[in-house]
Amino acid sequence: MKTLKLGLIGHPVKHSLSPWIHHQFMKQAGIEGEYHLYSIEPEVFEDKISKLLESGINGFNITVPYKQRIIPFLDELDPDAEKIGAVNTAVYKDGKWIGYNTDGAGYVRALKQVLPADSSTQRVLMLGAGGAARGIYRALVTEGFSYVDIANRTREKAEQLLQLQEPETVTEILTFAEAEEQIKKYDIIIHTTSVGMSPADNEQIVSLSGLKPNAVVSDIVYKPIETKLLRSAKEQEATIHHGHSMLLYQAQYAFEIWSGKQIIIGDLLDRLEQKVTEA
Incomplete structure (x- = not known):
């Protein structure tokens, strides 16, 4: 598989543990990749998102305050994401941007x-x-x-x-x-x-x-x-x-959507607890 380009959009995002989590998943899956944080100011959201969608990124997570605001920029929504009215995961697949909600x-x-x-x-x-x-x-x-x-x-x-x-x-x-x-x-x-x-x-x-x-x-x-x-x-x-188990398992589901690989949680929950405690 080619290098996966992933990230998280939101405001603020600088303390997010998502990069650490997804790098653990990549290591386990044997995938080369990167996961960047994109802190986007609300007043420049439309411009920044349009550029991100055309940047060659394979997928990204969405956190507050953009889980609803992202929807008009996507081509398609998973039925549950549509019902919930919020998206926290987007993937570029077959020429379309598709939105999912992996939180619940x-x-x-x-x-x-x-x-x-x-x-x-x-x-x-x-x-x-x-x-x-x-x-x-x-x-x-x-x-x-x-x-x-x-x-x-x-x-x-x-x-x-x-x-x-x-x-x-x-x-x-x-x-x-x-x-x-x-x-x-x-x-x-x-x-x-x-x-x-x-x-x-x-x-x-x-x-x-x-x-x-x-x-x-x-x-x-x-x-x-x-x-x-x-x-x-x-x-x-x-x-x-x-609560940190929700953080890990929603990320697991998102990574499976992006990569098509199954991830075993194993000792990652204990290791994440240590990261949360130290942060």
Whole structure:
């Protein structure tokens, strides 16, 4: 295979761990390549993107604030990316730029590493209804999870996610207070907001009092590695699932799209944790 030219666009991107992750993947796959960071100012986005698309690059990731703004520049969208309304991965294939969303699917790949083999009938509670939640909710329902409730500060925003439902999905919309009251009925709790990141790293979005001892609690925040929510879950003997695994598995899926090669995670999760801790 020729040298892969890859990158990440966003603003800001200078602290991204994506170059490290994708260079590990290239090494494992035996592919020569490069992965560059492109920090693009919002006022010059159109001009810079047009030049990037014509630069001979094979593919790139997209992070905030451009996951929607990139869409008009692409020739085609994967059906799930179209439904979600956001793209985080673009690939040049057969003369076309095609957009994908690997965030949700990558997240569910990561989550499955800590779930029992058949977990699709377990009750899931999602906390938050923003951009990350859209991708995760879509991936959960397409993977066949039957009961996925959504708690959010505003009911209207949570209801927008119902457009992503599958016919067999049962979803109830809750306030955070209602979610707290019913916490004991959930097997899997997924936190999708930025609460728990600096400067809110001493906060958690709901109390986990009364949590099932064998529940799985997952937080997509990856810095700090162990958020206040995860510490609280651990105190109640829950299985905890860290946010940096989503970062790694969504990148794995993106790299597979670009290269056509399968990547084994192996010890990369532990090594990424070390990188996050040091950063």
